[in-house]
Amino acid sequence: MRNLLEAHGLTKSFGGVVANRDVSFTLEEGLIVGLIGPNGAGKSTMFNMLSAVFPPTTGEIKYKGQRIEKMSSYKVCELGISRTFQNLQVFKNMSVLENVMVGHHSRTKSGMLAAALRFPSAKKEEKIILEAAMEQIKFVGLEDLYDVNAGSLPLGKLRLLELARALATKPELLLLDEIAAGLNHIETLEMSELIKRIRNKGISIFVVEHDMDLVMGICDKIIVLDQGMKIAEGTPKEIQNNEKVIAAYLGEEAEEKVEVIG
Numbered sequence: 001m002r003n004l005l006e007a008h009g010l011t012k013s014f015g016g017v018v019a020n021r022d023v024s025f026t027l028e029e030g031l032i033v034g035l036i037g038p039n040g041a042g043k044s045t046m047f048n049m050l051s052a053v054f055p056p057t058t059g060e061i062k063y064k065g066q067r068i069e070k071m072s073s074y075k076v077c078e079l080g081i082s083r084t085f086q087n088l089q090v091f092k093n094m095s096v097l098e099n100v101m102v103g104h105h106s107r108t109k110s111g112m113l114a115a116a117l118r119f120p121s122a123k124k125e126e127k128i129i130l131e132a133a134m135e136q137i138k139f140v141g142l143e144d145l146y147d148v149n150a151g152s153l154p155l156g157k158l159r160l161l162e163l164a165r166a167l168a169t170k171p172e173l174l175l176l177d178e179i180a181a182g183l184n185h186i187e188t189l190e191m192s193e194l195i196k197r198i199r200n201k202g203i204s205i206f207v208v209e210h211d212m213d214l215v216m217g218i219c220d221k222i223i224v225l226d227q228g229m230k231i232a233e234g235t236p237k238e239i240q241n242n243e244k245v246i247a248a249y250l251g252e253e254a255e256e257k258v259e260v261i262g
């Protein structure tokens with residue numbers, strides 16, 4: 001199995017707070033890898049570094065052998081890394097179709113400005129984009145809602161829309177940030193199946209998720225962070241039986257109880 005992404009010694013500090021400390025791991029092609037850990041463990045910070053929202057303070061990120069840690073998020077997306085956000089980032093006054101088409105423009109020659117100004121080159125691409133966007137919309141099961149305003153969709157459908165838009169950039173690596181947050185049991189099961197179908201299309205997946213049933217059910221490998229550091233890595237079974245992981249989560253439960261009592 002080829003290494004798609006390699007993270008070496010990633011550290012991120014915000015003033016005095018060290019959100020990630022010397023974290024290294026690899027993401028292999030074709031796998032669904034999970035990133036878990038108690039609240040504040042540094043999961044979102046890690047995703048933000050991998051998708052170039054901000055650079056690491058120190059450390060290297062290699063994607064298909066190329067250093068990417070100082071690149072812009074646009075460039076990283078162009079190379080094939082796409083992501084969804086914990087706090088949905090859809091355009092609420094645009095239709096489902098328009099939202100997904102915005103995702104496509106990040107990968108076209110003409111780009112968004114040419115499309116907005118309706119240059120001839122952009123018009124030709126517009127048709128291709130429209131068809132490709134509809135394909136992603138069908139893939140996630142939103143075809144009946146393609147012309148509905150995103151603002152009127154319930155959370156479950158918005159999460160599917162975010163997924164369709166991330167897929168529209170034609171990623172090879174997809175980062176899913178709490179894609180099942182707020183979903184009910186049935187929606188979560190459907191999301192698990194959808195993630196597996198995405199992997200079966202040949203897209204590698206890195207997922208941050210609090211829903212342990214989802215993580216344990218779909219991941220080939222799990223990486224565990226606690227207080228910014230990697231404390232374990234292994235199969236779901238290995239992780240479930242790992243003493244450091246159990247202690248980290250029990251610590252969190254104890255803290256929550258103290259908060260409730262206090």
Ligand SMILES: Nc1ncnc2c1ncn2[C@@H]1O[C@H](COP(=O)(O)OP(=O)(O)OP(=O)(O)O)[C@@H](O)[C@H]1O
Nearest residue numbers: 014017018019037038039040041042043044045046
């Ligand atoms: N922009 C920031 N400025 C200052 N501190 C930050 C910033 N972003 C994150 N942190 C801190 O870094 C640590 C890790 O936060 P992060 O959001 O990455 O954790 P997380 O594992 O994603 O948490 P959760 O599961 O609650 O979303 C926390 O202590 C957080 O307060």
